[in-house]
Amino acid sequence: MKPVRIKRRFSLGLGGFTYLFVTSFIGLGAISSQTNLLFWTFGLMVGGMIVSAIYSTAMMMSLRITRVLPDHGAVDEPLLIRYELTNRKRMIPAFGLVISELDGDDEYLRGKPHGWVLHCGPRATLQAQTVGWPTRRGAVHFNRICITTTFPFGILSKSIVVTQPGRVLIYPKMYRLRRKALWDIHSRDMIGSRNSNEGGGSEEFYGLREYRSGDSMRHIDWRHSARAGKLVCRDMTRLTPPKLMLLLDVRHRGAWPYDTAERALSFVASLVVQAYMEGFDVGLAVAGTPCPTFTPHHGRIHRTRILHALGELDFKTDEPGSWSTHRARDVNWMVIHAGEIDELFGPPGAHHLSDAELDQWKLNHDGKSSRVNLVTRPRRGVLIADFSEGVS
Structure with missing residues (x-):
């Protein structure tokens, strides 16, 4: 199923806010003290934010993802969800990708399924997988997939949200029963158990037929074979x-x-x-x-x-x-x-x-x-x- 809509966004986590606060503090200190070292430090920190924004944007714009759902799942059994991730860039690899489901039914799944990909090279396609744990039977509906990265410096969090509806049916919980x-x-x-009206088994006598290659020698009726001048086998009924x-x-x-x-x-x-x-x-x-x-x-x-x-x-x-x-x-x-x-x-x-x-x-x-x-x-x-x- 092809993606329906893709949204891209930036966000700042705790590390990003801390970095922004320290950068602002150093910038104010550099302005008030007019110290060259502080200006250089402030410039490097601002440059780090710019590089992080540019690289993560270029890296994430080329990614395409497709969710591959199993035919079914079962209660309290792992539900394996696969993702086909493609990097269409010619030279820019992708690093530190976190894949998560935003709309998994909390009523049916224990938590939101999520996984991560360490590296996806240029023009490469790989498969990632995550595991969900169904808690009740019924149809589980999926919609939005989120890919997030904080590479390269952990300052900015760049994410893309792909709308891709999906559905998987969860079977009832099944137990191992006592054998026999x-x-x-x-x-x-x-x-419910009876002899069929067809031959080909090993139960009761059904009739006589001509010998076929592969028949057991024990089923050959030698008396009727001598009379007919050819090998004749006993055909037996089979038990349904x-x-x-x-x-x-x-x-x-x-x-x-x-x-x-x-x-x-x-x-x-x-x-x-x-x-x-x-x-x-x-x-x-x-x-x-x-x-x-x-x-x-x-x-x-x-x-x-x-x-x-x-x-x-x-x-x-x-x-x-x-x-x-x-x-x-x-x-x-x-x-x-x-x-x-x-x-x-x-x-x-x-x-x-x-x-x-x-x-x-x-x-x-x-x-x-x-x-x-x-x-x-x-x-x-x-x-x-x-x-x-x-x-x-």
């Missing part, structure tokens, strides 16, 4: 990956603190990432606020789209949104509630968890976690979570 926790649930309900559908319940978010809904959102985002890493087909539905429904699928792009949708959820809207179960069949459903668990909500046989149970699923800094034991309630067939201390 999803498989513990899946092993108790085999919905387990399917998991996550339902985020934020219908009653107004009755709970704002952090409760955000915690449930982080729980869902962590489950999405964990399911992707463990090979699940994962989908998403949200009840209580508008959000697109994602049917179970496996893939990095699919995972990114789900996290993108979670990052853009607006809990301030009064629109209830809608979700449905007919778009995803033969899947395991997990309902994550913001607040108390409502077992009557959601598809029959769904697994119900609350946002408070995130602490039992996530790993601590020492790699320990609480082990999840699932207990079935016979009267409804609904699985609930019973947690006991353990080490994964």
